[in-house]
Amino acid sequence: MIPLVDVKAQYAPLIPQLQERLAQVLESGRFIFGPEVEAFERESAAFLGVAHAIGVANGTDALVLALEAMGIGRGDEVICPAFTFYASAESIARVGATPVFADIDPVSLNLDPEDVAARMTARTKAIMPVHLFGRPAPLDALASLGLPLIEDSAQAFGAAGVASKGVCSTFSFFPTKNLFALGDGGLVACSDDEVAERVRMLRFHGSRDKKTFELVGTNSRLDAIQAAALRVFLPHLNGWNRGRREGAARYAELGLGDVVELPLDEPGHVYHMYVVRSPDRARIAAALAEAGIASASYYVVPLHLQPAMRYLGYSAGSLPETERAAADNLALPLWGGIGAEVQEQVAAAVLAAAGVTAAS
Template identity: 45%
Template sequence: MPDRTLPSFDLKRNFKRVKEEIMEALERVLESQHFILGPEVKAFEEEVASYLGVEHAIGCASGSDALLLALMALDISEGDEVITTPYTFFATASCIARLGARPVFVDVEPDTYNISVDGIKNALSERTKAILPVHLFGQMVKVEEIKEVAPGITIVEDAAQAIGAVRFVDGKAIKAGTFGELACFSFFPTKNLGAYGDGGMVVAKSKKLADRIFRLRVHGAGRQYMHEEIGINSRLDALQAAILRVRLRHLEIWNEERRKAAFRYDLLIAEKGLNEWVTPPRADEHNHHTYHQYVVRCQRRDQLQKFLQDKGITTRVYYPVPLHLQKCFQYLGYKEGQFPVSESLSKESLALPMFPEITPEEQEWVIDSIRQFYLK
């Protein structure tokens, strides 16, 4: 066993910083005995809407459900195409397929790992019903360029990993979740704004879409037991909402701590002379990256990961098999080699430990260990 360990994300350290506030919030809910939706969820929805500067926010059971609800609200169905990326979490594409529509994959950029705008342009067809770009690892896509190449096409942002991320366009700050007709967030525990269980949210520009999502999350009911359409059961519970209300107050501080940690990693990789083997992630000059993950490209990735694990350092691979090569999507007819950047990232990418409380000493240990691997 190694003498010390470093997790990829330390939830316990983060909890200690807000424990008193969290316990007060939980006690408030327990005293109320109101656990499903209700005033806590409504308050959280209003606070997220205010934080983002949008009109409508709808809490739901998970980020995966948020994506599904968004596409349901747009009547995505059989015969429709939705353009997205194969280098992302499974739910981005499964929500399309579950509705009978066709995921149309587009490769990603080699430096930001985000969807290629040129790829989107080339993938447009008469059947394109929506574009589902992913703000991957906490960095926004080129929102203004997507709108330019696909005017009139509905955009649904997968902002599951990017709450608090910002892109500057013509001097204007655009927050993740505010440029598409709809946007989806995840509050999985390890996210920058994480619950202590599952949780998600859809934000909407129009009241019409928002009202429909409010219905769809409760079995399509406008009033209790009165079902206007067939929806799903996807409600954010009050305990998670109360926890998230506390954590939202600290989000900007934690995101800034992540940025500082990422900057330290960048410096250490350069100072230790690792650029020959390790390529750090690139933050687009127009972006305010929130570093949900700090993902490098590296040589002999799998051997390096095992070496680090033996030393007690936990790393993660996002994502080992791109979606177009997953067994369940074989019916789409994609072949190996069609999306070379995504495929190379699946073989080379490695997420180093990243969380607000990581110390400079721990980061130096990580980079020194990587250097030891390549120089041995």
């Protein structure tokens, strides 16, 4: 069976190093905050080029805490895509604000700045671009609209420009992400000292000193064990991302572009997922499954049509490009270090499903 992502293939060579570092954490007896978390926060801030990086429990909390720290709440609107994981819009609703869905660009699958501009009102307090599938969203165009940005960067650690324009940029370390933990984990990157201080307080019950409680916060911490693993993985991230880019180039060389629409390449794209488009995706997915190859279609019911978002009043046809992408996207196997042989099998199965013989 060829999986969609082989996470273990990426970390297997690092198991001895992981064992050593995790043993050090066991020896230290420090599992909450402490030196491992502080070191990972410093190292990830340096990697991302931001002043502050704050470890939290997962990527959903990272979004909620960032929105709260940016002062977004009841009566405010935040514009986001509907072609993304549910947590993007859920976090906006969670802080009491209203998600306003804008359509996506059909080629990049990221927010379309023109449609965002058309949906801005006096109540719009921020724009939430999602760097979908590892492709950088058009931050310059979105920033030029004059509102604060909060970047949902869950799928794009290491992508070009990520965390460069948002007041906050949030990450998830769910194990299939480009940079991953051995369980849940998240991060808020921030270059505004005051917002960063509020995120730090909010992740620990609104307190600076664990004695005085100045805000109503929550408990959302990155564990020391996860920080230790992330410190082992971070130096390998650029190599894994290069491997993903090489894999994407190989699919193009293998002729997939003859039968499906390929993701547009650009230098900063880190291919969290390799997503092609085809009106025949059901047939291709069935042929892949028959050949023992995993594939997946993402956000098949986009967020504006999800039951929990019905109160917002969207209906089928409200976001045409979003709905088209929901209907024809198909992710093919890709990870850092996927081999040529595996990709040849995938390509042969896709081409066969389309009635074409594989290029040799």
